[in-house]
Amino acid sequence: MSDFYQAIANSAVGKKVFSSLNLPIPVTLDRHRPDQASFISGTVLVGAAAGSKAIPAILATLKSASGASLATLAGLPAEADIQKAAGGVGVSVDNYTASKEDSAKFKAFVFDATGIQNTAELRAVYDFFHPIMRKLDKCARIVVIGRTPEKCSLEQRIAQRGLEGLVKSFGKEVKKGAIANLVYVDDGAESQLPGTLTFFLSPKSAYVSGQLVRVGASDFGAENFDWNKPLWGKTVMVTGAARGIGAAIAEVLARDGAKVMVLDIPPMADDLKQVAERIGGIAVEADITAADAPEIISNAAKEQGGLDVIVHNAGVTRDKTMAGMPDKFWDMVIDINIGSEERINTRLLADGTLKDGGRIVCVSSISGIAGNMGQTNYATSKAAVIGMVQGMAPELASRNITINAVAPGFIETQMTAAIPFAIREAGRRLNSMNQGGQPVDVAETIAFFASPANQGLSGNVVRVCGQSLIGA
Ligand code: NAD
DSSP states (O other): OHHHHHHHHHSSHHHHHHHHOOOOOOOOOOOOOOTTOOOOEEEEEEOOOOTTOOOOHHHHHHHHHHEEEEEETSSSSSSSHHHHHHHHTOOOEEEEEOOOOOOEEEEEEEEEEETTTSGGHHHHHHHHHTGGGGGEEEEEEEEEEEEGGGGGGGHHHHHHHHHHHHHHHHHHOOOOOEEEEEEEEEETTTHHHHHHHHHHHGEEEEOOOSSSEOOOOOOOOOTOOOOSTTTTTOOOEEEEEHHHHHHHHHHHHHHTTTEEEEEEEEHHHHHHHHHHHHHHHHEEETTTTTTTHHHHHHHHHHHOOOOEEEOOOOOOOBBBGGGGOOHHHHHHHHIHHHHHHHHHHHHHHTTEEEEEEEEEEEOOHHHHHHHTBBBBBHHHHHHHHHHHHHHHHHHHGGTEEEEEEEEOOOOOHHHHHHHHHHHHHHHHSSBSSSOOHHHHHHHHHHHHSGGGGTTOOOOOEEESSBSSSOOO
């Protein structure tokens, strides 16, 4: 759906008028283009607190970005550590001294905060960011890497938890389409960082800001891994894929090299076939709430050799306040949005259709995080999706299967086009990007969780909401 406000605000006349009235001008976000050879282009300023351990992994990740040049702030305690790690990794890092007069612009700041042991040492964050915060380019990235607080000693836990407030505030301070995100990495899991770092530095995370991802250890090695076709040789299924976000997910997963099975209800068969034809995929007509749906899905997937990834995207709203809600609205929303997903997971896991090392990726919603007037049924179902992700993650670890969820905010689809105008405008503007997201933004985050590179990610919920104020 088109955003009239954004189109006018970005016209030549509109820019002048909107600026003079102090109205927000939503920036046209940089999104991934197929011809993009490097996941980030421009200068990346890398910093660290003393004693931090993620610097080699950060530099090794950036080494693979052909369009990036690297620099660090001269004179800070970690400068020597960064230069030493750069020598080890085989990258060159310039020393940069910030001054008010210089016109340098940076595409990203990456700060390794894993060495911070107590709240006094949070000063390292100030020393790095204070001189450079006005030097961010349009659609720039801030990534802070910390230690998983729950696995730290008490003093370190307190300080590391503080980083969440820092990064969420950065998301609100940076303008012009820039984003800020936090990665908590377990001690010893630094080799799992490249997948997450690449995503947060790339245009694929255009509408993801103020988020936190937890990275754990895994034996997965990224040596033989093709970053341009991460899902090459993988078979995936996307439910609710005839239109909207599901169709976008199918397209992005196909772009990433997967053989994609798309599923939707029989009345959507024509649209579903079109999606399948567009991406060279396989259409499966089924209602996921039908008693035999798990069997139909399992049999269809087995014909293709089993599944590496299942994306539970199909979902509906039937909005009414609790007092006015017919029981059929309650039952329908709970059954489509969560009940059927539980039954399908049970079957695919029991009969091995979802292979060991596979991925379950779910679609929650910020309504499930914040609750929403008139959406008790929907919010319950989407919060339950989060419960399923968090509950199943530890159980699936022994089979190297990961389960994660994305929680979209306001995304421009037919579902949101049906929202009354005033509420729709509020949903669009009440976020750090002052605009709604696109289905592709959700799809890119699904692809991030589906990637074999991200074996160390399980039990995460990432909001794709432009840092919506709702539930923040
Ligand atoms: P949509 O209505 O455009 O698409 C949903 C698809 O699911 C449709 O093709 C529909 O036919 C299919 N579906 C519904 N019931 C089904 C069933 N029983 N069996 C099989 N398929 C079924 O919606 P969308 O906006 O693309 O939403 C996709 C997902 O994202 C949903 O889970 C939704 O709750 C979630 N979400 C969307 C937004 C948003 O802003 N659009 C925000 C938060 C979460």
